[in-house]
Amino acid sequence: MGEYVSGRDIWKAFGLQGDPPERIGVYENQPSPLSADTSAIWLACAGFLALLVLMLMGFSTFARNEQVIAGNYEFNTNARGEASFVTDVFEIKGHTSDLELKTTSNVDNNWIYLNYALINQDTGRAYDFGREVSYYHGYDSDGFWSEGSQVDSVAIPSVPPGNYYLRVEPESDFGRGNIWYSITATRDVPQMSFFGLAFLALSLPVALITWRSLSFEHLRWAESDYAPTAPSDDDDDNNPNRPITLGDLSEKRNDS
Amino acid sequence: MIRNLYVLYGIMVLGTLATAEYRGWSLTSVDEVKNVPKSVRDNPGSYRSVYGYYHHYTGGK
Numbered sequence: 001m002g003e004y005v006s007g008r009d010i011w012k013a014f015g016l017q018g019d020p021p022e023r024i025g026v027y028e029n030q031p032s033p034l035s036a037d038t039s040a041i042w043l044a045c046a047g048f049l050a051l052l053v054l055m056l057m058g059f060s061t062f063a064r065n066e067q068v069i070a071g072n073y074e075f076n077t078n079a080r081g082e083a084s085f086v087t088d089v090f091e092i093k094g095h096t097s098d099l100e101l102k103t104t105s106n107v108d109n110n111w112i113y114l115n116y117a118l119i120n121q122d123t124g125r126a127y128d129f130g131r132e133v134s135y136y137h138g139y140d141s142d143g144f145w146s147e148g149s150q151v152d153s154v155a156i157p158s159v160p161p162g163n164y165y166l167r168v169e170p171e172s173d174f175g176r177g178n179i180w181y182s183i184t185a186t187r188d189v190p191q192m193s194f195f196g197l198a199f200l201a202l203s204l205p206v207a208l209i210t211w212r213s214l215s216f217e218h219l220r221w222a223e224s225d226y227a228p229t230a231p232s233d234d235d236d237d238n239n240p241n242r243p244i245t246l247g248d249l250s251e252k253r254n255d256s
Numbered sequence: 257m258i259r260n261l262y263v264l265y266g267i268m269v270l271g272t273l274a275t276a277e278y279r280g281w282s283l284t285s286v287d288e289v290k291n292v293p294k295s296v297r298d299n300p301g302s303y304r305s306v307y308g309y310y311h312h313y314t315g316g317k
Contacts (some may be wrong), residue, residue, distance in 0.1 A: 011284045040259040048266040055270065059277045082301040098280030117303060119292050126289040157282035167300050190277055202266055209258065 005028045026219040034213040045179050045206045052202065056195050064094055064188035075112060075170040075179045084169035089121055090185070091163055097188040098155045103183035105133045112143055112179050115169040120162050133181065155191060 036184055069090045074134030081135060092099065103113055111134035115226065118127040131154055137146040275281075296303045 034258070037258045041262050044259060044263050044266060048270060051270060052273075055274065055277075084300040084303070086297055086300045096279055098282050117289070117292075119296065121294070121297075124290065124292045124294070125277065126292045127286045128289050129284070129286040154284050155280075155282040156286055157284065158280050167296060167303055169300070188280065191282060193283055194273055194276050194281070198269055201269045205262060206267065209262075 002029070004031060004254055025223055026216060027043075028220060028223065030220065032213060032216050032220075034209060034216060037224065038210055038213045041206055041209055045202055048202050049199070052185045052198055055114040056190075059190045063095070063190045066093070066187040068092055068099070068185050068187050069166070070178065070182070070184045072182045073168070075172065075181065077172050077174055077179060083171070084115075084167060087166040087168070087183075089163050089165045092159060092161050092187055094161055094188060096158050096160045098191065099159045100153060100155045100189040101131075102184045102185045102186070103131055103133055104180060104184075105179060107133055107135050107150060107179060109136050109138075110134070110176055110179065111172060112146075112181060113171040114181075115171070117165055117167040118156060118159070119167060120160075120164055122162055126167075127159065129154065129156070155189065 007023065010014070010016075011018075011020045069087060071087060073085075099118065101116065101118075103114060111132060113130060113132045114129070115130050120126070131152050133150060133152045134148040135146070135150045136148055137144070139145070166183070166185070168183070170179070292303065
């Protein structure tokens, strides 16, 4: 078969001017730029994914998951006037971490919107955000349908330790009766979404490199008369290396 | 060489993940307000929320 030499090396060896013509396809003994790396990369990926699983277990085990406040409240949508209130002061301990706020409500074909402010009592620094809890359901020609949820959860990022309280201002449609809701805040909760993103970040490059390597090999075999594919009707019947078909066997039986 | 680049990339991904989990990063964005007066505890209505006073979603299907 000989040794594969690239056009650029030939031009350089003979001191030719200009550039060699563009390569077309892949020759049978043309070395793949990726095949040697692919298996090593898969090994590295497996190692990283194992490490990812260990990190998931570690963070889940050692996270504080400490409930700092929990309370049940009632919002009277028939009442006019100021609806906002503040909770008791609670302490957030440990290092800077997230605070997960969970809101559960008994809304049924209804909604409630809560303007939250997590305020540091000592520094006057506040984290302002809003959450909606809505749940609708019914029946139509396709059967039962539902939309939304009675539970909402949000993670406030990078909250330093200190003494905090929540300012809560509920809103809803006027005249919809009483809406009950509960608020629970938990400190230092691992965010699973980041592990999912890390899994994608580690897997996608490997998949891309593997696909490129397989494409290269596919191009190599496209040039071959002996590619491992099903024979077409245009195949040369006298080719001794073509795969044997049932037609050949029945021809042999008829001949004998 | 691609393998070495991938190993470096993988270390960066896991390092970023560890930092994000330890420091409590989140995909949620919140607005930070500074210098909230201590009088808000006695008069919660005096605080003006960033997200208040908009017409919120009131429909369903």
